[in-house]
Amino acid sequence: MAEAHCCQHDHSAELEHHHAGDAVCVDRVCFSYVPGVRVLDDITMHIPVGTRLGIVGPNGGGKSTLLKLILGLIKPTEGEISVFGRTPGEACRASMVGYVPQRHDVEIRFPLSVAQVVRQGIVGRTGMFRHASAEDRDAAAQALEQVGIADLANSPVGDLSGGQQQRVFLARALAGRPRLLVLDEPMVGIDEVGQAKFAQLMDSIHRSYRLTVLIVSHDLRAIVAGCDQVACLNRRLHFHAAPSGLTREVLAEVFNHNLAGIALRDDGP
Amino acid sequence: MTIWDVFEPRFLAPLLAGIALTAACSLLSVVIVLKRLAFIGQGITHAGFGGVGLAAFLALSGWWRDLTIFLFCIGTAIIIALLSRSRKVMIDTAIGILLVAAMGIGFLLDQMRLHLRGLAWYDALTAGRVTPPTQWDVVLFGNILFLRSQDVWLAAGCSLLVIAALALLYKEIVFFAFDETVSRVFGVRTTLLHYLLLIMIAAIIVLCMKLLGLILVNALLIVPGAAALLISRRLSTVLVASVVLGEIGMVGGYLAAFGVMGGRLPVGPMVVLILALLFGAALVWNRLRPSRG
Numbered sequence: 251m252a253e254a255h256c257c258q259h260d261h262s263a264e265l266e267h268h269h270a271g272d273a274v275c276v277d278r279v280c281f282s283y284v285p286g287v288r289v290l291d292d293i294t295m296h297i298p299v300g301t302r303l304g305i306v307g308p309n310g311g312g313k314s315t316l317l318k319l320i321l322g323l324i325k326p327t328e329g330e331i332s333v334f335g336r337t338p339g340e341a342c343r344a345s346m347v348g349y350v351p352q353r354h355d356v357e358i359r360f361p362l363s364v365a366q367v368v369r370q371g372i373v374g375r376t377g378m379f380r381h382a383s384a385e386d387r388d389a390a391a392q393a394l395e396q397v398g399i400a401d402l403a404n405s406p407v408g409d410l411s412g413g414q415q416q417r418v419f420l421a422r423a424l425a426g427r428p429r430l431l432v433l434d435e436p437m438v439g440i441d442e443v444g445q446a447k448f449a450q451l452m453d454s455i456h457r458s459y460r461l462t463v464l465i466v467s468h469d470l471r472a473i474v475a476g477c478d479q480v481a482c483l484n485r486r487l488h489f490h491a492a493p494s495g496l497t498r499e500v501l502a503e504v505f506n507h508n509l510a511g512i513a514l515r516d517d518g519p
Numbered sequence: 520m521t522i523w524d525v526f527e528p529r530f531l532a533p534l535l536a537g538i539a540l541t542a543a544c545s546l547l548s549v550v551i552v553l554k555r556l557a558f559i560g561q562g563i564t565h566a567g568f569g570g571v572g573l574a575a576f577l578a579l580s581g582w583w584r585d586l587t588i589f590l591f592c593i594g595t596a597i598i599i600a601l602l603s604r605s606r607k608v609m610i611d612t613a614i615g616i617l618l619v620a621a622m623g624i625g626f627l628l629d630q631m632r633l634h635l636r637g638l639a640w641y642d643a644l645t646a647g648r649v650t651p652p653t654q655w656d657v658v659l660f661g662n663i664l665f666l667r668s669q670d671v672w673l674a675a676g677c678s679l680l681v682i683a684a685l686a687l688l689y690k691e692i693v694f695f696a697f698d699e700t701v702s703r704v705f706g707v708r709t710t711l712l713h714y715l716l717l718i719m720i721a722a723i724i725v726l727c728m729k730l731l732g733l734i735l736v737n738a739l740l741i742v743p744g745a746a747a748l749l750i751s752r753r754l755s756t757v758l759v760a761s762v763v764l765g766e767i768g769m770v771g772g773y774l775a776a777f778g779v780m781g782g783r784l785p786v787g788p789m790v791v792l793i794l795a796l797l798f799g800a801a802l803v804w805n806r807l808r809p810s811r812g
Contacts, residue, residue: 283606321704342704349704360553360697361754370694374706379687406752426705 270335272296273430273462274320279329281315289315291486293329297479299429302456302463304473304493307483313466316483317434320464321349334429341430345374348423348461350433353416353440358408364418365403368394371425386425393424396458397451413444417451424459431455433465449476522778530777533663536674537730537769537786541739543678544723545765546685548744549758550716554696559599559717560740562614564724565621566595567733568658572625575653576632578645589725595621596717629653661732661787674726681719688712693754731787739765742794746801764801768794 269275274297281290290312297303307313318324319331322338333341341347348371371393372386382390394400397417402410407418416436423431436452437445453476456463467473473480474493482488524530551557570591574584595617602613635641636649657665685692694702695712703709720740727736743765747757772790776782779789 323700323703343706345706347704349701351698351701357553357697359748359752361748361752361757362693362697363753366693366754367697370690370697370702371705373690373694373702376690378691378708408752422705 269296271298273299273301273334274464275330275332276316276320277330277332279316279319279326279331281312281319281324281327288327288485290319290326290483293483293487295481295487295490297462297464299462300460301479302465302477303479303481304477305464305466305481305483306468306470306473309468311484313468313483314434317432317464317466321347321432343374345372345426346429348426348428348431350416350419350423350431350436352434352438353412353419353436360408362407363404364399364407364410365390365394367407367418368403368421368425371422375426389427390421390425393421396424396455397421412439413441413448416440416444416448420451420455424455428461430462430464431459433463435467435469436465437467437469452476521782522774524782525774525777530663532668532671533666533730533786534770534773536666536671537773537790538766539675539678540723540727540730541743541765541769542762543681544727544736544739545743545747545761546682546758547716547719547723548740548742548765549747549761550685550692550696550744551720551740552744552748554699554716556716556720557737557741558611558614559596559603560720560724560737562599562618563592563596563717563721564733564736565618566592567621567724567728568625569595569621569628570625570725571653571658571733572628575650576628578632578648578650580648580650585725588728589721591621592721592724593718596721597714600713600717657732658728659732659734660785661728661730661735663730663786665729670726670729677722677726681723684715684719688715692716731790735787735791738791738794739768742791742798743768746794746798749798749801749805764794764797768797 274295276293276295279290279293280288282288293316305313305316315324319326320333320338322333322340322342331338334346336344336346338347369382369387369390372382372390375386376382391400394403397420399414399417399421402414407415410418420433420436436448440448452463455461463477465473465477477493479491480493481490525534551560567588570588571584573591574580574587577587579587598617599610599614602608603610632641632645691702691707691712694705694707695709699709723740724733724736727739731739743761744757746764747761750760751757768790771793773786775793776784776786776789
């Protein structure tokens with residue numbers, strides 16, 4: 251624990267770890283919400299530019315926490331993270347990262363149209379006190395076109411179905427012309443037809459924008475279909491390679507880990 | 520008094536201050552309702568009681584009194600903001616506790632000064648100033664006759680500032696209210712916006728205090744926005760509707776206070792009552808409209 255604190259604020263050291271061909275470098279990262287209880291333990295992984303990495307793992311395995319770290323919403327307790335050679339926060343402020351959050355139910359009352367939500371994606375590029383440039387507004391319109399919901403541009407966002415809302419958030423993430431696209435549980439609450447369509451859409455987006463993509467899901471099928479690499483996360487990183495190498499044994503190790511923990515707790519007095 | 524007495528300068532000035540403040544409050548109320556800051560607003564208004572008590576304790580009057588109340592409200596707002604970032608305390612619990620603590624401190628300080636007068640250190644602290652006893656009913660419900668002419672200018676100036684800030688940071692504030700965490704990832708400076716909103720709310724509360732009283736300020740900070748959101752789902756329409764509804768409440772309440780029972784009724788409760796009726800009407804309109812909303 252002692253060595254942990256020395257690196258925390260040393261940005262120059264952090265960036266030294268960054269390999270030129272990597273979009274994201276996670277270097278010996280640990281994270282605890284409560285001191286002594288590690289949600290993430292010694293995670294090291296590199297996401298090369300242009301790859302699509304899927305992170306799977308059981309609920310409570312630290313997927314969301316790792317995502318928050320890469321988005322700069324929280325800071326690691328130990329270790330370092332860099333995104334395109336910058337700190338996660340800097341990369342986000344420079345509009346290098348597009349984020350599609352878990353589709354919680356959108357507040358149906360919120361008086362915003364689909365186009366207005368998509369244009370939120372260029373707020374960071376525009377900067378405070380300024381109007382969006384024509385170029386940025388075009389990018390937002392194009393993103394709306396790309397995800398296939400341009401005809402819904404003026405509808406209130408609360409009126410849309412789950413799958414359509416997911417596309418709105420995807421378009422918002424693309425509008426800022428990011429280099430890294432991060433999706434949190436994109437398939438939750440969408441039917442199978444919708445899932446297949448969304449996977450197709452992600453495929454075409456990956457091809458036309460040449461993005462690095464990071465998808466987090468507890469649903470293995472969603473990941474294997476559209477990713478070049480898979481990482482299994484349950485407090486530790488259990489596996490990190492092409493999906494073809496994913497064996498029953500690895501999965502048992504990742505997913506049973508958690509079940510064992512639950513069983514133990516149930517056995518207690 | 521009749522309704523026509525409104526055009527006397529001493530009654531017209533507070534009305535103008537009210538109209539300016541209502542415009543700022545109504546716009547702010549849309550953000551407050553959408554971002555679910557209503558309860559924080561309650562916390563800050565009740566902090567005003569602490570400020571009133573502290574100002575009384577220090578025997579302050581005029582600007583110094585206003586400033587003390589403002590600082591007390593800001594302090595409370597900052598504590599609320601800090602607590603809301605901690606994982607240890609639920610935000611509504613924190614506000615619930617601060618709210619009663621601030622009221623308790625206010626009343627205690629106001630009472631204590633009566634017993635401390637004559638003590639050397641207390642007289643040194645207050646430099647021998649003596650202020651009249653606090654009229655808590657005025658603090659609660661306001662009294663336009665306590666509005667000084669400078670207050671009108673201050674109200675107009677601050678209202679303009681708030682409206683300008685909301686206009687300049689429009690896209691950031693809307694994103695912030697829609698989804699705070701996501702907006703941060705997209706480069707919005709959420710911490711800055713959070714504190715800025717709390718400061719604006721605190722400033723507006725202190726300015727509205729004499730007009731409506733601490734309790735009734737909350738009506739202007741919630742009702743116009745809440746009613747407007749029932750009327751439309753287009754943000755630009757909501758903002759305009761909110762200001763229109765707020766002004767109907769303010770001007771209508773003001774005129775009603777002068778017109779009913781010979782002008783002996785206070786303005787604040789009248790304004791709040793009209794706002795509540797407008798909200799009811801908006802609710803009915805929302806239900807009766809064929810399209811859902």
